[in-house]
Amino acid sequence: MSVLPYLVAGWIFLVGLYGLVTSRDLIHAVGCLAVTQSSTYVLLLAVGYRRGGTAPVFADAPAGARVVDPVVQALTLTDIVVGATVTALLLALVVQLRKRHGTVDPDRLSELRG
Amino acid sequence: MTRRGRLRLFLLAALVLAAGYAVACLDLPPFGGDRHPYGDRAVHAALARRTANAVASVNFDQRAMDTLGEETILFAAVLGAVVLLRRTAGEARTEPEPARVSAGVRRLGLALLPVALLVGLYVVAHGNVTPGGGFQGGVVVATALHLLYVAADYRALERIRPVSRYELGDAAGEFAYTMTGVCTALAGPAFLANVLPLGTFRALASAGTVVLLNAAVGMEVACGVVVLLATFLDQAVEIADAPGGPRSADGAPEEEPT
Amino acid sequence: MTDVLVAVALLLVAAAATAAVVNRDPARQAFVLSFLGLSLALLFTYVQAPDVALSQLAVGSALTPLMILLTVRKVTRGSAGGPARTAGPGRRPDRGTARDRRPRRGERR
Numbered sequence: 001m002s003v004l005p006y007l008v009a010g011w012i013f014l015v016g017l018y019g020l021v022t023s024r025d026l027i028h029a030v031g032c033l034a035v036t037q038s039s040t041y042v043l044l045l046a047v048g049y050r051r052g053g054t055a056p057v058f059a060d061a062p063a064g065a066r067v068v069d070p071v072v073q074a075l076t077l078t079d080i081v082v083g084a085t086v087t088a089l090l091l092a093l094v095v096q097l098r099k100r101h102g103t104v105d106p107d108r109l110s111e112l113r114g
Numbered sequence: 115m116t117r118r119g120r121l122r123l124f125l126l127a128a129l130v131l132a133a134g135y136a137v138a139c140l141d142l143p144p145f146g147g148d149r150h151p152y153g154d155r156a157v158h159a160a161l162a163r164r165t166a167n168a169v170a171s172v173n174f175d176q177r178a179m180d181t182l183g184e185e186t187i188l189f190a191a192v193l194g195a196v197v198l199l200r201r202t203a204g205e206a207r208t209e210p211e212p213a214r215v216s217a218g219v220r221r222l223g224l225a226l227l228p229v230a231l232l233v234g235l236y237v238v239a240h241g242n243v244t245p246g247g248g249f250q251g252g253v254v255v256a257t258a259l260h261l262l263y264v265a266a267d268y269r270a271l272e273r274i275r276p277v278s279r280y281e282l283g284d285a286a287g288e289f290a291y292t293m294t295g296v297c298t299a300l301a302g303p304a305f306l307a308n309v310l311p312l313g314t315f316r317a318l319a320s321a322g323t324v325v326l327l328n329a330a331v332g333m334e335v336a337c338g339v340v341v342l343l344a345t346f347l348d349q350a351v352e353i354a355d356a357p358g359g360p361r362s363a364d365g366a367p368e369e370e371p372t
Numbered sequence: 373m374t375d376v377l378v379a380v381a382l383l384l385v386a387a388a389a390t391a392a393v394v395n396r397d398p399a400r401q402a403f404v405l406s407f408l409g410l411s412l413a414l415l416f417t418y419v420q421a422p423d424v425a426l427s428q429l430a431v432g433s434a435l436t437p438l439m440i441l442l443t444v445r446k447v448t449r450g451s452a453g454g455p456a457r458t459a460g461p462g463r464r465p466d467r468g469t470a471r472d473r474r475p476r477r478g479e480r481r
Contacts, residue, residue: 001145001375001379002144002145002146003139003140003142003144003145004145004379004382005145005378005382006139006142006145007136007139008382008383008385008386010132010135010136010139011386011389012385012386012389014128014131014132015389015390015393016389016393017124017128018124018128018393019392019393019394021120021121021124022117022120022121022124023396024396025396025398027398027401027440027443027444027447028396028397028398028401030440031392031398031401031402031405031440032392032393034405034436035389035392035393035405035408038385038389038408038412038432039389041412041416041424041428042382042385042412042415045415045416045419045421045424046145046419047142047143048150048153048419048421049145049146049378049419049420050146050147050148050150050153051146051147051148051374053420054420055245055420055421055422056153056157056160056167056168056169056420057166057167057168057169057244057245057422057423058161058166058167058168058315058316059166059167059243059244059316063161063315067153067157067168067420068150068153068419068420068421069150069152069153069156070153070156070157070160070168070169070171070172071152071153071156071172072153073169073172073421073423073424074169074172074173074177076421076424076427077169077173077247077249077250077423077424077427078173078180078181078184078249079184080249080424080427080428080431080432081188081249081250081252081253081335081427081431082184082187082188082191084431084432084435084436085187085188085191085192085195085338085339085342086187086191087436087439088191088192088195088342088346088439089191089194089195089198091195091346091439091440091443092194092195092198092199092345092346093198094443094447095198095199095349095443095446095447096198096199098446098447104447107117146375167423169423170423237426245422245423245426246423246426247423249427250423250426250427250430253427253430253431253435254430257430257434257435339435342439343435343438343439346438346439346442346443346446347442349442349446350442350443350445350446350449354449
């Protein structure tokens, strides 16, 4: 249990990369990139966890309570929203590719005129 | 390189990476361990500045500069998507026909819309006290607006969503964040330092500039996501190739790809 | 007890991620990504991170799958040579081809 979260994060990363490498559809590739990004969130939050700790919000907890690490949570939560908008930018690129080259297959794209 | 060659190369690299990573994992501090030096210092600083939500304190007070960078990435991504998905020569805008929506869906959607909007604004406003903040609340507000698309139809959505105003709101949010930083630089010690009065712990008006920066980010994220969804919906629902096929940038018809 | 919950949530996330990659059709993948977003939000709640869980829930279960589905519609629609005939928001399927009713360049409806 003490290394399970780190191993799961590594697995998700490699699975996402495998999907990226073997993808035949650029939209599927963008989805696999989103999966790879989520592996970093799991790793960051696993590093910050403290057994017996509660959320680092003192709205109802006393000021000296045992809390988990807030720094990694701050990193992760902005990353999630920004990652989604970058995914949107990539999807816009895929739409443009489809309009210009008529295909979204990455293997066929390299054969067409540059 | 063939597909099989690429796959074999990837599997080899993945094996090496997995082995190295597994060995490194055994040396990491165990999951749930007690030693978090940065976390303890961050919580101590958050409580000293009377911010109940330590995560919001880290995001908007202790490391506010990084959040400015993240917000700018979001702004740039929305800008890029809008530029890429604009209607070009050779495309026509068609009027979408209304679809039939069942009365139950319509009633539920219209009843939930103000509730969801209120919850989103609540999450933005209480970001310095309870879990929440500009990023989360902004996305909730933006997706709440699109309940109208689900409950009614695209034309109703277009009526409550004049895109140019939301583009203005997006830019205004980014501008407000930067301006707050400039004002604190002029008035006090540094760019984005916390110079406003810190208020009472656990009250809505506490933690100084965190409230202002939260509101700026909330506005920017909400307007940015609405603009993003508007460009995608436009492309999927309204814009199509004009009769005569796609044209290149100078108006001449393009040849079909083989 | 929390350890068991965290372990179950981790395995669920790993399974959902594998399913998201293995589903090659982008429209199906969008729904599996939505489920992945939900399980990630569950995991983040068990690891005492409510801010992150809120963020992930809003973004991962609604925003990203919606944009993927809209891109799929735009990409497949273009390949049919005109607006799709399938019923979807904003289209009625039984009134002849939309191409005949589209306004020509410069013509008003």
